[in-house]
Amino acid sequence: xxxxxxxFIASIGLxxxxxxxxxxxxxxxxxxxxxxxxxxxxVLIEGTTRGAVTDFEGNFTLEADTVPPFNLQITYxxxxxxxxxxxxxxxxxxxxxxxxxxxxxTEIVEVTDIRITEKQKESPLTVESMGISAIxxxxxxxxxEGLGQLKGVxxxxxxxxxxxxxxxGFNSTSPVRSLQIIDGVDNQAPGLNFSLGNxxxxxxxxxxKVDLIVGASSAFYGPNAFNxxxxxxxxxxxxxxxxxxxxxxxxxxxxxxxxxxxxxxxNKADREFFAYKLNFFYLRANDWEARNIAPVEGTxxxxxxxxxxxxxxxxxxxTLFSATxxxxxxxxxxxxxxxxxxxxxxxxxxxxxxxxxxNIALHFxxxxxxxxxxxxxxxxxxxxxxxxxxxxxxxxxFFQNRFEIRKENxxxxxxxxxxxxxxxxxxxVFTAIKLQDAVKSDNDWSTAYRNYWANNxxxxxxxxxxxxxxxxxxxxxxxxxxxxIIEANxxxxxxxxxxxxxxxxxxxxxxxxxxxxSLLNSITSKEVYAEGxxxxxxxxxxxxxxxxxxxxxxxxxITLGGNFRLYTPNSRGTIFKDTAGITITxxxxxxxLGFEKRLAEDKVKIxxxxxxxxxQNFPVLVSPAASIVYTPTKDHILRFSFSAAIRNPxxxxxxxxxxxxxxxxxxxxxxxxxxxxxxxxREVYGGQAIDYSKLDYFDVDPVVPEKVRTLEAGYxxxxxxxxxxxxxxxxxxxxxFIGYNLxxxxxxxxxxxxxxxxxxxxxxxxxxxxxxxxRVTTQGFSIGINYFFYKYLSLNGNYxxxxxxxxxxxxxxxxxxxxxxxxxxxxxAGKDIVFKAGKAGLKDWGFNVNCKWVQSFVFEGSPQFxxxxxxxxxxxxxxxxxxxxxxxTFKLGASNLLNYEHIEVYxxxxxxxxxxxxxxFEFNKI
Numbered sequence: 001x002x003x004x005x006x007x008f009i010a011s012i013g014l015x016x017x018x019x020x021x022x023x024x025x026x027x028x029x030x031x032x033x034x035x036x037x038x039x040x041x042x043v044l045i046e047g048t049t050r051g052a053v054t055d056f057e058g059n060f061t062l063e064a065d066t067v068p069p070f071n072l073q074i075t076y077x078x079x080x081x082x083x084x085x086x087x088x089x090x091x092x093x094x095x096x097x098x099x100x101x102x103x104x105x106t107e108i109v110e111v112t113d114i115r116i117t118e119k120q121k122e123s124p125l126t127v128e129s130m131g132i133s134a135i136x137x138x139x140x141x142x143x144x145e146g147l148g149q150l151k152g153v154x155x156x157x158x159x160x161x162x163x164x165x166x167x168x169g170f171n172s173t174s175p176v177r178s179l180q181i182i183d184g185v186d187n188q189a190p191g192l193n194f195s196l197g198n199x200x201x202x203x204x205x206x207x208x209k210v211d212l213i214v215g216a217s218s219a220f221y222g223p224n225a226f227n228x229x230x231x232x233x234x235x236x237x238x239x240x241x242x243x244x245x246x247x248x249x250x251x252x253x254x255x256x257x258x259x260x261x262x263x264x265x266x267n268k269a270d271r272e273f274f275a276y277k278l279n280f281f282y283l284r285a286n287d288w289e290a291r292n293i294a295p296v297e298g299t300x301x302x303x304x305x306x307x308x309x310x311x312x313x314x315x316x317x318x319t320l321f322s323a324t325x326x327x328x329x330x331x332x333x334x335x336x337x338x339x340x341x342x343x344x345x346x347x348x349x350x351x352x353x354x355x356x357x358x359n360i361a362l363h364f365x366x367x368x369x370x371x372x373x374x375x376x377x378x379x380x381x382x383x384x385x386x387x388x389x390x391x392x393x394x395x396x397x398f399f400q401n402r403f404e405i406r407k408e409n410x411x412x413x414x415x416x417x418x419x420x421x422x423x424x425x426x427x428x429v430f431t432a433i434k435l436q437d438a439v440k441s442d443n444d445w446s447t448a449y450r451n452y453w454a455n456n457x458x459x460x461x462x463x464x465x466x467x468x469x470x471x472x473x474x475x476x477x478x479x480x481x482x483x484x485i486i487e488a489n490x491x492x493x494x495x496x497x498x499x500x501x502x503x504x505x506x507x508x509x510x511x512x513x514x515x516x517x518s519l520l521n522s523i524t525s526k527e528v529y530a531e532g533x534x535x536x537x538x539x540x541x542x543x544x545x546x547x548x549x550x551x552x553x554x555x556x557x558i559t560l561g562g563n564f565r566l567y568t569p570n571s572r573g574t575i576f577k578d579t580a581g582i583t584i585t586x587x588x589x590x591x592x593l594g595f596e597k598r599l600a601e602d603k604v605k606i607x608x609x610x611x612x613x614x615x616q617n618f619p620v621l622v623s624p625a626a627s628i629v630y631t632p633t634k635d636h637i638l639r640f641s642f643s644a645a646i647r648n649p650x651x652x653x654x655x656x657x658x659x660x661x662x663x664x665x666x667x668x669x670x671x672x673x674x675x676x677x678x679x680x681x682r683e684v685y686g687g688q689a690i691d692y693s694k695l696d697y698f699d700v701d702p703v704v705p706e707k708v709r710t711l712e713a714g715y716x717x718x719x720x721x722x723x724x725x726x727x728x729x730x731x732x733x734x735x736x737f738i739g740y741n742l743x744x745x746x747x748x749x750x751x752x753x754x755x756x757x758x759x760x761x762x763x764x765x766x767x768x769x770x771x772x773x774x775r776v777t778t779q780g781f782s783i784g785i786n787y788f789f790y791k792y793l794s795l796n797g798n799y800x801x802x803x804x805x806x807x808x809x810x811x812x813x814x815x816x817x818x819x820x821x822x823x824x825x826x827x828x829a830g831k832d833i834v835f836k837a838g839k840a841g842l843k844d845w846g847f848n849v850n851c852k853w854v855q856s857f858v859f860e861g862s863p864q865f866x867x868x869x870x871x872x873x874x875x876x877x878x879x880x881x882x883x884x885x886x887x888x889t890f891k892l893g894a895s896n897l898l899n900y901e902h903i904e905v906y907x908x909x910x911x912x913x914x915x916x917x918x919x920x921f922e923f924n925k926i
Contacts, residue, residue, distance in 0.1 A: 023063075023064050023092065025063075025064050025072070025091075025095065026095070027043070027059070027094050027095030027096060028054075028057075028058045028096050028097070029041045029058045029097045030096075030098050031079075031099060031101070032098040032101070037058025038054060038058050038079075038099060039054060039058070041058070041060070041075070041099070042073075042075045042239070043062055044075070044239075046070065046073045047070075048066065048369050048408070050063070050064065050369070051238070053240055053924065055924050056885075056922075057884060063270065068091055071085055072084040074097050074099065079101055080100045084097060126213070126214050127212060127213050127214070128147075128152070128153065128211070128214065129210065129211050130143065130147065130150070130209065131208075135210070137829065139848040140876055140893075140895050141914045142204060143204050143207060144201075145895065147210065148852070149850050149876070150212060152798075153165060153166075153212060154171050155904070156905045157905070157911055158173050158384065159353065159383050159384040159908075160353050161197075161199045161355055161383030162196055162199055162384065162393075163197040163198070165180075165197070165228075166178055166227060166228065166819075167227055167228040168214065168732070168819075169778050169780070169804060169817050169819040170816070170817060170818065171817075171818035171859075172818060173385075173386040173387060173908070174192070174194055175194045176194045176650055177224070178227055178228050178229070179195075179221055179230070180195035180201070180231075181230070182201060183375075184412075184414055185414070185544075187200065187201055189540075190419070190540040190542040190568075190651075191538045192650075194650075199355055201232065201379075202234055202357075203258050203260065203281035204246070205246055205259070205260040205279065205281075206277070207234060207235070208235045208236075208240070210231070210232050211233075212231075213225075213231060215227070215710055215712065215730060216644055217643065218613070218644060219610065219623045220625070222590055222611070222613065223645075223646050223648045224647050226646075226647045226706065235260075236275075236363070237263070237361065237363055238272055240924070241262045241263060241924050241926055242261075242263075242923050242924030242925060243259075243924075243926075244258075244259070244261075245259050245921045246920045248917070251915050252285050252286040253285060254283075254285040254914065255282075255283070255284050255285070257282050258279070258282070259280045260277065262275065262276070263276060263277075263926055271367070272365070273364065273365050274362070274364050274365070276361065277361050278359070279357070279358060279359040280357070282356050283354065283381075284353065286351060286353070287351040287352070287383065287909070288910060289345070289346055290313040290346075290390065290907065290910070291344065291910060292313045292907070293312070293314060294311065295310060295312075296311070296863070297868065297906075298867075300320060300337065301337055301339070304490075306493045307321075307337050307338030307497050308341070308497075309339060310339055312865070312906070312907050315344075315390075315431075316341070316342035316429075316432035316435065317340050317341065317342030318339075318342075318864070319340060319442055320339060321338050321339070321449070322337050332453055333461040334461040334493050334496065335457075338497065340445055341505055343432040343436075345390060348392070348432055348520070349392040349428050350382055350392055354381050354382050355379075355380075355383070356378075356380045357377070357379050357380075358377070358379075359377045360376050361373060361374070361376075368407075369407055369408065370405065370407050371406050371408075372404070372405055373402065373405075373406070374403055375402040376400070377398075377399070378400075379398035379399075379400075380395065381395075389430065389864065391426065391428060392425060392524075394426070395424045396420070396423045397420065397421035397423055398419075398421075399418070399419040399420075400416060400418045402415070409550065411548060414546045414547070416544050417542070417543045418541060418542050419539070420538060421539050422538035424524070424535065425535070426523075426534040427534045429864065431520070431523055431524055434523045434534055435509065435523065438519060438523070439508060445505075448503060448506075449503070453500045460492075464486075466484075466485045466488075467482060529573050529579075530574075537574045538571050539571075540567070540569040540570050541567075541568045542565060543566045545563065545564045545565075547563075556596070557597075558596075559592075559593070560594075561591070562591040563590055564587070564589040567586040567587070567651060568585055569655065574658075575656065575657075576652075576656060576657060577656075577667070579657075584651075584655050586655075588613065588615040588616065589614055590612055590614065593611075594607070594610075603630065604630055605628070605629040605631075606628055607627045608625070610623070613646060613648075618648065618704060621705060623645060624642070625641070626642050627643075628640050635717055636715075636717050637714075637716045638714070638715050639712075639728075640712070641712045642710070643712070644710070645707075645708050647706040647738070649705060651667075652667060654667045654669050654769075664765070665740075665767045666769070667769050668700060668768050671699065671700060671701055671702045672700040672766070673699045674697050674699065675697065675698055675700065675743030675744065675768070676695050676697055676743055678744060681744055681763065692757070695746065698743065700743075700768050701770065701771070704736055705736065706735070706737055707736055708733065708735075709732065710730055710731070710732040710733075711731050713730075714727065714728035715727055722787060723785065723787050724787075724788075725783070729780070729781045730781075731779045732778045734775065734777070736772065738772075738815070739769075739771070739772055739812070739815055740767045741770045742767055743768065744763050744765045745763070745766065746762070770813060772811045772814050773811065773813070774814065776804065776811075776814055778804050778805060779802075780802035781801045782798065782799065782800040783798065784796075785798070792831060792832060793829070794830075795827075795828050796825075796826070796850075797825060798825050799822075799823075800824070802821065803821055804819075816859065816860030816861070816866075818857065818860060820854050820855040821857070824852070827851060828849050829846075829847065829848040830845075830848075831846040832844060832846065832882075833846060833847075844881060844882040844883070844884065845881055846881075848877070849875070850875075850877075851873065851874070851875050852875075852876070854871060856870050859906040861905075864907065865906050866906060867907075869905065870902065870903075872902035872904075874896050875896070876893070876896065876897065877893060878891055879892055879893070887923045888919060888921045888922075889919075889920045892916075892917045893918075894913060894916070895913070895914040895916075896911065896912060896914065898913070
């Protein structure tokens with residue numbers, strides 16, 4: 001390894017000393033109409049990755065080692081792209097460019113296949129994009145949240161620190177059906193197998209562009225690009241150089257700070273051969289609270305039950321105790337159903353969200369435009385995550401290292417490794433159960449409750465006016481009359497239940513007291529199973545290698561690539577089945593081949609791709625894709641495509657073994673035999689006489705990968721030189737959805753060869769990963785319209801419709817669609833506003849206002865977190881002022897400006913208003 005390192009350094013030194021032609025090109029870019037300098041314009045040597053961006057005064061400096069003649073490409077959002085020829089005659093002279101404003105901002109929504117080229121708009125994949133300007137001008141509190149304003153995008157807030165992006169249905173707080181990549185690197189947490197939003201992602205100061213690829217994309221991005229891909233591209237330190245600093249503050253004690261520094265270096269030939277960048281980001285805030293005390297939908301008792309109910313965000317109150325048989329109603333009049341007290345989520349989790357992200361990247365360039373990149377990312381923080389339960393991700397750590405060799409539009413070889421450390425993370429629901437059990441078991445608590453009622457309350461109930469007397473011999477008890485009197489005396493019954501609860505809770509630990517805090521810390525600091533606590537141990541890792549090469553003969557473009565990935569989960573039995581010396585590893589690999597052909601004078605483009613994937617536990621699977629793009633004129637593009645995707649079962653689907661208290665959640669590589677249905681158990685033990693012949697046994701087949709096939713048609717057009725329209729329709733076919741079966745293992749104790757008994761205390765419930773047998777289909781339509789008027793203003797709107805078709809939708813193993821049928825955004829924006837009235841006027845102002853509406857829908861998660869999300873609408877707004885002389889942008893904005901409190905996921909937090917202000921300083925003169 002040391003010799004390799006020395007060889008690498010020596011190679012870099014050789015590149016530094018190679019003498020090559022080099023020339024410094026300088027220039028200035030201004031608005032053609034106003035004459036104002038334009039900031040952050042991209043100046044690129046056509047056909048290469050060498051370029052620069054303009055400063056606040058519109059100036060740029062570019063090191064060119066290409067022998068003239070060549071072209072400079074000048075691009076800026078909202079302006080027509082301009083190509084400037086550079087020849088021997090004008091080399092060395094300042095290049096002054098005046099850009100004309102575009103009648104249509106085609107970069108707001110563009111169609112891009114980033115595996116082939118960023119510049120092509122006719123692509124088999126539809127991409128919703130945010131460029132540098134859109135990121136800066138989003139009216140949301142951060143750019144990641146602003147993605148929810150794009151067409152067809154569902155944004156779910158599980159907490160301030162954890163936001164989930166999804167498209168085309170089957171939304172989940174565990175977004176295993178979406179892939180998130182940063183500079184081509186998968187950003188998933190190795191143990192969870194999905195990304196934690198941008199909590200462990202890139203700093204906003206370093207993000208150049210975000211592309212949201214909508215729909216099935218395995219052929220291009222590999223397994224798990226099932227419903228979509230979030231692709232972030234960070235800023236190149238050769239082009240985006242200098243110092244950037246951002247400070248943001250707002251409601252809920254929000255503070256956010258970020259610093260970026262990038263610097264290139266020249267060799268003896270005066271050519272930029274090396275550049276590095278440093279990023280640091282820090283966030284803290286008081287998180288949104290999950291405080292829903294309404295009954296979990298589908299549970300037996302409503303909000304007004306005197307004996308309590310199972311509340312959504314109160315944990316430990318899930319068990320129902322009952323005295324509802326005729327005999328018990330007579331013995332314990334008025335008692336009926338009661339629940340344990342439980343603890344609110346705010347008593348259990350840490351709502352002090354913190355997030356630290358850091359990055360260092362080293363870039364080396366050769367004279368042949370080959371680039372070497374060494375990059376390292378670090379993430380750390382505390383937030384709340386929602387899955388089967390609610391979890392406190394506390395002091396979680398995330399490390400990612402990358403080495404890459406690439407030549408733009410020709411080839412790349414990419415190696416990276418990701419390591420995670422769960423830190424002090426724990427299960428909030430299981431913690432509440434442990435807190436109660438440490439003081440008193442459910443059985444002891446219920447007995448104390450019932451005994452107090454029998455000894456102190458029964459006679460008071462019987463003394464209520466009109467309550468029927470105890471039955472005499474031969475005279476039945478008047479149950480209807482008794483129930484009527486109990487209902488008429490609700491206040492008294494409620495007061496007596498409170499007394500019984502206080503008696504049963506006599507030694508209950510009160511949140512906020514030293515005794516409670518001590519026990520809480522003890523439980524959450526001990527690992528699950530081995531130590532009897534609720535803390536996770538997770539030091540899982542993944543290792544990934546990928547390579548791609550593009551062949552470009554004159555008659556056809558060919559892309560060939562492949563990848564290999566190794567997972568090494570390590571949970572010491574707290575999550576996976578890696579106990580008693582068992583070590584788990586899981587590998588997968590794949591190859592893809594793509595062809596692209598242009599016909600009819602480039603009006604028709606045909607694209608076909610096929611991908612083969614193999615996971616060590618599953619057979620080879622094929623993901624094909626094909627498309628035809630027809631461009632009759634530059635303003636009209638039609639697209640027809642077929643795409644496919646697979647989703648390998650996650651590590652949890654394969655190897656999970658996690659006890660949540662009420663059941664054991666288990667992965668299913670080998671199948672599971674002789675489970676008893678929960679319904680038949682209830683029937684056997686809920687009847688007047690136990691009849692074991694009613695037990696219903698079943699087997700579960702081993703879990704296999706999911707598959708999806710999608711047909712899509714799209715149309716994009718420009719109307720009247722002012723209106724840009726982008727619309728599309730899709731129809732998807734899904735097979736082998738990964739869900740789970742509920743059942744129990746009921747050991748038999750035989751009395752004779754044909755007779756047995758079952759001890760209820762030995763019955764163990766399981767939730768087993770499995771596949772649905774039904775096939776389901778979904779369909780949807782979306783349209784986005786952008787109307788540009790005057791010089792600086794645009795009116796923007798989009799609408800999306802997504803539905804799960806009825807066929808197969810009743811299969812209990814089909815994961816919930818969790819997507820509103822209808823949603824829309826409408827907004828107005830202005831940038832670089834200049835308004836003069838005599839000697840007074842406005843200059844360099846901008847604003848953005850967006851209104852979003854989401855229709856009510858049922859969110860199906862775990863039994864604790866399944867229910868309806870009401871319709872909601874939001875108003876986001878921001879206003880900004882650029883001061884070029886001090887290289888600074890001031891911004892004042894608000895997410896949910898009118899403070900419309902709402903939830904975006906059932907069981908999640910109540911989201912309110914977030915007013916914020918920010919100052920961003922960008923100085924690129926170095």
